Amino acid sequence: MAVDFSTAAPVRPRASTGRPLSRGAAISLLVLGALLTVLPFYFMFVFSTHSRGEIFNLPPPVWFGQHAATNYDSLLARMPFWRNLWNSLYLAIMSTGSTLFFCSLAGYAFAMYTFRFREQLFGVVLATLLIPGALNIVPFALMMQALGWIDAPRSLWVPGMAGAFGIFLMRQYIGSAIPRELVEAARIDGCTEFGIYRRIIVPLCGPALATLGLVTFIASWNNFLGPLIIFRSAQTYPAALALRSLQGLVNTDWGALLVGVVLTVVPLLIVFVFASRQLIAGLTAGATKG
Amino acid sequence: MQASATAPPRPRPSLGTRWEVFQRRYAPYIFISPFFILFLVFGLFPILFSLYLSFHQWQPASGLGSMKFIGWRNFTDNLTDPTFWQSLRNTGVIALESGVPQHLMAIPLAFAIHTSLKKVQGLVTALYFLPYITSVVAISIIFVTLFSWQYGVINVALNALHQLPLIGGLFPAEKINWLGNRDFIQPAVASVVVWKYVGWNTVLYLSGIQAIPADLYEAASVDGATTRQSFRFITLPLLRPIMFVAITLTLIGNLQLFEEPFILAGDSGGIGNRALTTVMYMFRTYNFYGDAGLAAAMSWLLFILIGALTLVNNRVFGKSRLSGND
Structure with a gap:
């Protein structure tokens, strides 16, 4: 903390800085919490190297075993798992790419232009964030059935291409980080409006695009309910x-399952190790910058 | 592009100029149109259709022609269905059992990170955040093995703690059948939800705490405020807006809980239906019973409940500080 009375004023040896916990208590709380957070991941790795019989044994294994390879073979015998991972990757790439394009375009429009009904239209964008997802489950399923988009990956990435969260994020960033004079100058030089977006806005949006990209990628990779409704065969899972x-x-076969x-x-x-700061900022942006 | 404008006074605008004017004038509308088109097609239309559907009896398998208007029947059927009420009760219990501890743990954790860590602050925050970015399915599968009755790590750990002197009495001596006993399946599901979202809430609170200017504490301390007093009269009031946001998000999310119980307890909802949440029951009504109208009505009942509780929460915690104008 910035307040450091302790050396100057012996009268008040410990300046209160709003801390309700002593340092020792705080550190032990944090260590305990961190252990509880990490342990399930640890056991995930450990169990993936044990056979089913070894996992369900007393005491349960706490160190790595010998069965990683057999578990892996058993996994691939039951499920085309590399194909499944590729499907996840494909969905994530399509949804990230399209989201980045459409959300930055709309965010640019909301941030840099003055046009009739701008505030109202942006209000509509934000209002869609309040619709609970549960309301859309049944009609989404019916609609994809009617469109013949069952088992088709596009049913998962097309509807969300221009999501409200992304538009909000991009608008905030473009509005605060890119000077309007730059856009004006490009316009006077004869740049088209889309040209301004492509040559001025996109190159200057790097950090926001990276954040939104990561958030979208992870949301798509982890999506479960959508695929549960759409996909019907192991090849498309x-x-x-x-x-x-x-x-x-x-x-x-729990060993094989845990390899999966x-x-x-x-x-x-791996992504998180390299980009945790950006990711956390992006994911909490909607909640903390509202 | 400007060349065409040098023509004699007031000519018929050339194609180039017309395009020029058009793209300048309508660019913003064109740029935001994808959102509105997609929202109309995949957002608004399905929701209105679902409202229409909720007043009809319809088995989608037998075609559009079989749709029959039945008034409020779907709503009354749901409201007289004991399983629907049970699903609401389950959802509420799991929401409370997971929601309250999340915040009670996240606030002290955020404080601990803020006040006791300097260099490793980012690292520790990231660590706590890890479960939030991990697939719920993956997490739930890991926890199924950890919760195992006879051989699960959790029971083994609890039994070991029971052997300890003094505090041993706090821990159970018997192994608990977490996922197979009707009294324990809800706390089991709730604890996975807590595990996943504590870090998320910690980050929210941390950002709130960091936004409080340090000189406020300085001033209070000069005026002779104790630590407890500055926590009570500076920190808590200034943390209120972020608390409101965090609680709202937990509330809305928890009332729509689906994936964790779906994997931990199975799509049937577990022993005695104790882990059957309302969204799970709605999904089952649509997917297995094929009754789209009844399921649609159920989603609207849940929507009304979420809306009502959000309003209550607004009254209690918020000063109508909804995100809008920045």
Whole structure:
């Protein structure tokens, strides 16, 4: 904390800085919490290297075992899991790419132009954030059935291409980070409006695009309810749905299942290691910058 | 592009100029149109259709022609269905059992991070945030193994803690059948939800705490305020807006809980239907019973409940500080 009376004023040895906990208590609380947070991930890795019989044994395994390879083979015998991971990746790429384009375009319009009904239209965009997703489950399923989009990946990325959250995020960033004079200058130089977007806005939006991209990618990768409604065959399952269908089998091979869990979780862990700061900022932006 | 404008006074605008004027004038509308087109097609229309559907009897499998208007029947059927009420009760219990601890844990954690960590603050925050970005399906599958009755790590750990002197009595001596006992399945589901969202809430509260200017505490401390007093009279009031946002998000999310119980307890809702949430029951009504009208009506009943509770929450915690103008 910035307040540091302790050296100057012996009268008040510990300046109160709004801390309700002593430092020792705080650190032990944090260590305990961190342990509880990390342990399930640890056991995920450990169990993926054990056979079903070893996982369900007393005491349960706490260190890595010998069965990683057999579990992996058993996983691939039950499920085309690389295909499933590819399906997840494809969905995530399509949804991220289209979201970045449409949301930055709309965010640019809301941030940089003055036009009739701008505030009202932006109000509509924000209002759609308040619609609970549960309301859309049944009609979404019916609609995709009617369109013949069952088993088609586009049913999951097309509807959300221009999502309100992304538009909000991009508008905030463009409005605060890009000077209007720059846009004006480009316009006087004869740049078309889309040209301004492409040559001025996009290159200057790097950080916001990265944040929105990560958020969208992760949301798509982890999506479960959407694929549960849409996909009907193991070949088209994304990873999360493939895991669920493996778990549903009688005599679940838990070792194999946990190898699948590891393969699904690790890519995101890697992304998170490199981009956690940006990601946390992006994910909480809607809540903290409202 | 400007060349065509040098023609004699007031000519018929050339095609180039007309395009020029058109794109300048309508660009913003064109740029925002994808959102509105997609929202009309995939947002508004389905929701209105669902409202229409909720007053009809319809098995989608037998075609559009079989749709029959039945007035409020779907709503009254739901409201007289004991399983629907049970699903609401389950949702409410799990929402409370997971929602309250989340915030009671997140606030002290945020304080601990803010006041006791300097260099590793980002690292620790990221660690706590990790469960939030992990697939719920993956998490739930891991927890199914951890919750296992005879061999699960959680029971083994609890039994070990029971052996401890002094505090041992706080922990159960018997192994608990977490996912197979009707009294324990709800706390089990709730604890997974807590595990997943504590970090998220911690980050929200941390951002709120960091936004409080340090000189406020300085001034209070000069005026002789104790730590407890500055917490009570500075921190808590200034944390209120973020508390409101965090609680609203928890409320709306928890009332629509689906994935965690779906994986942990199975699509049937677990022992005695105790983990059958309303969204799960709605999904089952549509997917397995094929009754789209009844399921649509159920989603509207849930919507009304969410809306009502959000309003109550607004009254209690918020000063109508909805995100709008920044």
